[in-house]
């Protein structure tokens with residue numbers, strides 16, 4: 001055999017989403033390139049690791065050229081000497097030891113800046129993945145409280161490609177309730193080849209937002225509550241006039257207008273619920289119009305005392321499907337309001 005393979009240099013080959021380790025090290029699982037001569041017949045590269053054959057691992061070589069071959073550092077490779085083996089069994093040990101570094105830490109999972117999200121809100125929780133290799137990854141959304149997988153996505157990507165997944169808030173039984181959640185790449189899926197971290201930051205997701213965006217009182221007396229002798233259809237909650245009012249749940253504006261009792265008011269048909277949300281006595285005409293789509297948290301107006309009202313307050317109603325004076329019925333919103341008030 002005229003000469004064996006001769007390697008003159010080995011280097012990590014930088015890839016778009018696979019940075020090389022610092023220094024001259026090769027990275028486990030990363031692509032490396034050998035330059036030299038007589039490489040055309042090389043079929044294997046053995047990473048000898050330490051003394052003895054017990055920790056030897058082999059990288060297969062595909063389509064080498066005479067002066068250049070490319071292969072991937074085996075996951076179990078250790079620092080040490082490297083041997084090129086050609087198809088005839090000819091071996092050529094490289095003169096210098098090579099350092100093999102652990103694969104760099106899994107890439108980051110970026111969650112949009114603020115970590116509180118509401119169903120139907122303007123922003124959705126999202127995660128961005130960068131593929132370290134072409135393939136498919138399964139991304140899961142976990143409930144931090146129960147550890148249950150709420151939702152899964154299959155992401156196909158080419159090397160270096162970036163994909164973003166966003167969650168609309170739906171789970172196996174409809175809209176997920178208040179809780180802490182987190183995206184992760186499913187363990188054991190081919191995701192090992194997609195460079196997204198196995199755990200991301202957790203975020204809060206809530207199904208509603210408390211509608212009064214400032215200091216408030218949920219009601220001073222029984223007469224502020226639902227029902228009672230006066231068959232009150234909602235909850236009266238007090239705040240300074242001018243305090244911002246936001247949609248507790250986004251949806252479609254059913255009515256926005258003026259009524260001599262309700263004052264300036266708005267009725268919103270909540271997305272996906274069939275529940276109507278009613279806001280009354282606003283200081284000025286609602287900042288949304290009939291037919292508009294609004295998102296959870298969008299400004300509707302301000303606390304006021306228009307119509308038949310004593311003191312600045314929000315009269316808030318919730319109606320079951322099919323809605324406000326359309327065959328639905330008003331129900332006591334206070335338990336929900338207390339809940340929303342506790343976190344938002």
Ligand SMILES: [Zn+2]
Pocket residue numbers: 232234235236315316
């Ligand atoms: Zn009232």
